Amino acid sequence: MKPGSITFRLSILFALTTVLLLAGIGAYLYRFLDTELMQRDHAELVGKVALFRHHLAAVNSLSQIVSAPNEFRDAIIGHPHLRLALLDEAGNVLLSSADWRHGTEILKAPVAEDAAPGAIAIRMPTPGDPYHTVAAWGALGGGAGERALIVLSLDSREALELLANYRRTLFAVMLFGGLAAAVLGFLTARTSLWPLRLMAETASDISASRLDRRLEVANAPHELKALAASFNAMLERLRNSFARLSDFSSDLAHELRTPINNLMGQTQVALSRARSAEEYRAVLESNLEEYERLARMIGDMLFLAKADNAQAPLNAEEIDLRAELDKVAEFYQVLADEAGLKIVCEGEGRVVADHILAQRAIANLLSNAIRHTSPGGEIFAALAATADAVELRVSNPGPGISPEHLERVFDRFYQVNGSRERSDAGTGLGLAIVKSIMRLHGGDARVASEPGRLTTFTLQFPGSLSDLKNRSEVGQAGKTHSGGSQKG
Structure with a gap:
């Protein structure tokens, strides 16, 4: 058993x-017993004093006591622990018990006192003098x-x-x-803490x-139970996070492999034989497009990493969200x-937000809507105010998203159609960035x-600076790694 253990x-x-507890009870009982013994002895002595006063009242002179x-001695027969002495006012011993052991010096104090008749002097027993003495x-x-x-002295x-x-x-x-x-x-602690040991063994596995x-x-x-339930909930979050991380790593490897393979293939083909300056220029231009795509992907991933750790700068101010929407829509x-296609904007709303990040979130939604809207369709972007927030809803007709994919459309690199091949120039991080931007704003x-009919993305902005602070604290506390791209 270690000293630091519970x-x-x-x-x-x-x-x-x-x-x-035992010391307190014992001290109380000891004090009670000591008091009872002293009171019992004192009561016996006082009773004997009254008896001898009665005997003295029947005596006419001190000489009669001596003769x-x-x-007087017969009065203490049957009391082997009792000692008796009678003294005159000069301190002379008139009579005493045969086993009287005190010298006259022990009696000088009460004799010297100018006490009225009937006054009693008491000396309690001590380890050096075990006699309880009463003088009257x-x-x-x-x-x-x-x-x-x-x-009278009581042993x-x-x-x-x-x-x-x-x-x-x-x-x-x-x-x-x-x-x-x-x-x-x-034994009690070992038994009571046994469930904790079982939990520790399970946790170690x-x-x-x-x-x-x-x-x-x-x-x-x-x-x-609360501890076990919280620990299980943490394990479930870890399991989900590991699953997302595994998927993200796999998707990231694929997303990086595609442009790198393109670059390697084009470069190898270009170097396979001598080519003209125009052909080399075409290869370099194609490579530049892949580099730009990689740069965008790296930039997006860097932003997401900063947003996940609340390190992305947020210059919040009150802005006209309709004005920002019109700029992006134009x-x-x-x-x-x-x-x-046609983009239709309606509604009004003022929010507290970083206007650059707000524009980026709106741009990602409109770009996503354009890619997935059937030709001839209309994209609606509508603002609506609630009690403490302003909502922006971007709706577009199109193939839509199946229910099993709705929870993961904001995951990074997530493909609704399950295909590994990206048919557009996107990085697959657009909606993940939208989610992170909104969490930064609370x-x-x-x-x-x-x-087959309609897909609607909704952004909810805080309506005031206090709402933004309160919600951003809650949002950062409950944040998990997620993000994605719609491919419906």
Whole structure:
């Protein structure tokens, strides 16, 4: 058992608690016993003092006490622990018990006091003087005003020995009680912490290839169920993240391999024989297109990496979202005209956002809509204000997206059609960037689709600076690695 372990600390805590409890109870009982013994002895002495005062009242002179001492000595027969002495006012011993062991010096204090008749002086027993002594004046009945000092001492060695034995017993009980509590505490802690050991063993078996393992929640103690459930939820998030990371790595390898293979193939063909300057120029221009595509992909991935770690710059300010929408729509209308499409914008809305990132998110949605809208169709971009946000909905008719793909259209490099070949110049990161931009703003991006009819992407922007701060904190806390591109 290691000193830093919970079991060790609980065992020590149980032992200390038991020792303190026993010590408190023992001290109280010891004090109670000591008081009871002293009061019992004192009550006996006071009772005897009253008896001897009664005897003195029947005596006419001090000389009568000296001449007939047995009357007083007989009063303590049957009390072997009791000692008696009678003194006059000068301190002379008139009579005493045969085993009276005190010298007259012990009696000087009460004699010297100018005490009224009946006053009592008391001396409690100590280890050096185990006698409980009571001294009291008793008046004689002769009418001459004489009095005698009654000194009674009770041998308290039995009581003192009883208290000493009690102290030794109490110490032994505290010692063995503490040891027993430590052992019981150890066993209790080991038993109580056993579910934690099972959890630790299960957790130690979990690896990247065994993320399907889960902690047992049903049979866990009530106090550990929340921990087990949270740990299982974390494992599920890790499993999903590993799956996405694996898919992302595979897709990334493919996306990088395609342009690199194109570059290598074109270069190898160009070098296979002597060519004219025009032919070399054509090869270089083709290579440049692949380089530009790689540069865009790397730039997009760098932006996503910064956004994932909340490092992407965000210059938020209040902007007219309709004005930004019109700028982007005007630019993409040229591409739409070539495809026989029309972009229709409507609605108003002011939001707190980075206008450059807002334009980029809108541009990615319009570009995506143009690629997947049937010729002759219209793309609708509508703004609508809610209680605390402004929503931009971009809708386009077309083949749409099947329900099983809706959750993953924002994943990086995700292909709705399952094809590895990209039919356009996109990088496959457009919608992933849209999702990251909205999370940076504390907003949200979502999609709804009716296959064969209509697909609608919705961007939700915070309506105020406080909304942006609050939502961005929540968005960053709940963020997971995701992103993608629609290929419906």
